[in-house]
Each structure stands twice: as C-alpha cells, then as structure tokens.
Amino acid sequence: MCYETLQTEDKIGTLIKYFNNNRNPAIVYCRSRVRTEQVTQQLKNAGLKCDFFHGGLSTDIKKEKLGDWISEKNLIMVATSAFGMGIDKSNVGTVVHLLLPESMEAFYQETGRAGRDGTTAKALLLLHPSDYDQLKNQFLCHLPDTEFIKKCFSNLCSYLQIPYGEGEGFEYQLNLKEFSSRYKLNTKKSFETFKILAREGVFELVQVYQNKTKVQMICSQNQALDTINQGGKTAVVVQYLMRTYEDVFNNEQWVKLDEISKRTGFSQSEILKIFNNLFQNKNIDLQIHNTDLELFWNVPREDQYTLNPFLNNIKEYNRIKVQKVQTMIDYASETERCKRNMILNYFGEKKRTKCKQCSSDSCRSEEPFPKELFQLIINLLKTGPKSAYEIYGSLPSKNEFIVLALQQLQENKTITQNDANQFYLNDEK
C-alpha cells in the first residue's frame, strides 16, 4: 500500500487529474451524504464514470449502485465511511479521503479496502490547511460531559413519556432538532449523548434518513384521470402513484420519495410540493412524519442505575477521543517520517525499513524530470490547441514538470501561445 498525503487548495481539481491518469476501481470517502452527491456531480462533469452511495438510499437503489460499481460500469464510488464493509472487491486500486478521518482505526480500515488482490494500491489523503480545525470542530466540540448526559437522559425520558421502571422492549421515534430545541440542548451534543447511550446498551439507535410519507388518493378514479389529462409534473406523479400502489385509492400507502424521484426525474422537494398541492385540492390525504431517529429501548428506565455504570468512564472516553483525533492530525501533518511506518507503529508493529513509496520526505527520492513529456505534449497538441489547464488534466506528470516542459518548448519555438492562452504546435499549418 502506498500512502500519499497531498496538500492542495483545490481538492476536486486534484482528484480529477488523478483519476484521469489512474483508471482503476476506486472509493472516495466523504463525511456527509450531501457531499457524496456534490462530489459525484463534479467528477461526472469532468467526464469521469462515478456514482455515490450512502445510508440514506433505499435497499434497491443501493443494490443497483453497488452492482454497477462491482461490474465496473462505474469505476469510482463516492461514499460515506460505511461503504465497503463486507464488500469483497479485490481490485480496488485507490482509496481517497477528501477529509481526515476521526481516528487511525477508521483510516486504516477504510484504506484497507484497496489492494486486496496484492497489487500495489494507493491510499490518497487530500488535505486543505483548514481541515485540522474542521476535524476538531466536528469531533471534539460536542463531546458531552456527565452533567449533560444526565440532563439529556432525563429530558429524553420525559419527552418520550417513559415512566420510571418501564420502557424496556418499546420502540420510540423522535425528531432530534425538535427534541433538543424543546429542552434548549445543543443538537450535536444531544446526538453524541444518544450515541453513548446506544453504545452502552440503553437502547438501539437507528437513524432514519428520509421523511416517511403516507399517501391515500381520496378523489375518484375519474378525477385522478382528469388530473393526469391536464399534463405537467403533477400528472406524472399521480400516474406514478396509481401504477405503483394498486391500493392507493382504498388505503394509506407508505411511499418512497427517493424511488419516485428516481423514476420521475423530479427532486424530492418538487414531489413534496406536488403532494402538498394535491392535498390542498383534496385529491389526496397526506401525512409526513419528520422522524429522524428510532430508539429501541433495551432496559427499564432506572435513572442513576441506568447511567451510573458508565458515567464514570465518560471523562476517560472523551480523553481518548481527543487523543485519537490528535493522532490523525499528527499523521497528516508529518512530512518527514514514513507514513506506512507511522500507521504500523500506532498498531504496535515496529518496522526497521522504510516503505520507499509513501509521500514522506524520507521515502520520496528526488523524482527525475520525465523526458518523454516533450513528446507527450506534442502528441496532445496534434489534436488541437489546449490550455495549460487542459494539458495538466490530460498528462500523468506533475504540474511543475509540465510547466517546465511548456517553457522549454516555447523557447525552442516548437509551440506558441495564442490570444486565448492556448498552446499550439508551430509546424501545424
């Protein structure tokens, strides 16, 4: 495994250049679902075959996306960190982290999803100077202390109306923002608390990623057909409902917004708007549940007995969390020591030799200027004038070498720059 850490002001540009020159199956890790979708769009715009994957997608869609990636219809999967667990694809050539992971354990596990077939794979970590603060903000500013946990737990029990001694075996649903604003608690801290309670076995915590929407057609079949005849986006949605949910005129149906969005090409917010209009015109009955968390309670509520066994450990737990984040920052910002050895060291393995292929100064020898670059540039310009940016994106060499080569080719009058700042070959008449 070749560990490379790259400082860049333009992560997406760097990524596009990398993938233009390395066409092997890859995973790009992002920290949020929204980000996976944005990055995918940016890579697609640059002509790369890629797709996104995250926990908010329905099982069917996940299956389809995964299949396309395994069969290499799409080479690049832009995903949140859960992706890759239990997936056996041996020829993943690159794992990219667009942000620093929260711990060495996570980093090691995620990079380990590349190169399982034994060939040299790359673990590429892209870094922007602001990343260190971002990581601390995200993972360290919201660590709850024991007082907060006690308060949050007691608020939670009142919110869910769980009497003392009860709760065991019941399932509860809530909206995190609504809960925290009612008790004036910091939302992220509350969520961290829920995660601790789940880790300690008080309840199982399931994140629900989409609005649960229930729809029933309450107009007559003929009225529905009239709506369809009027055309437009509303017609498409009504037609979809009637075709997909046979019973929609008789019973409430759970509908999947992401599925409708996929089939109709409309965004989920557009679909909700159409639902709301249909509801106001008394065409449908509509219920939108804005639940985002489900709790499956495992123990009876016994306040201090529920919390005491682990409250004492919270301080220590928080200290370890800070340390893990710091280890990751140290790894990323280190320029001298061998990256692979830093990782192995962290897991207790001592190596005497360096890996000679990571991005540390001690492993990276001075790279010689690639002489074939002149010919590569000439070949490229035979296809027409190109801007410096286009040349960077099309050739495998480092930009600094390309700049040098372009200068030399201009000096010996092989190429010239036109008014649009594009380079062209002088002997092309």
Ligand SMILES: [Zn+2]
């Ligand atoms: Zn090394």
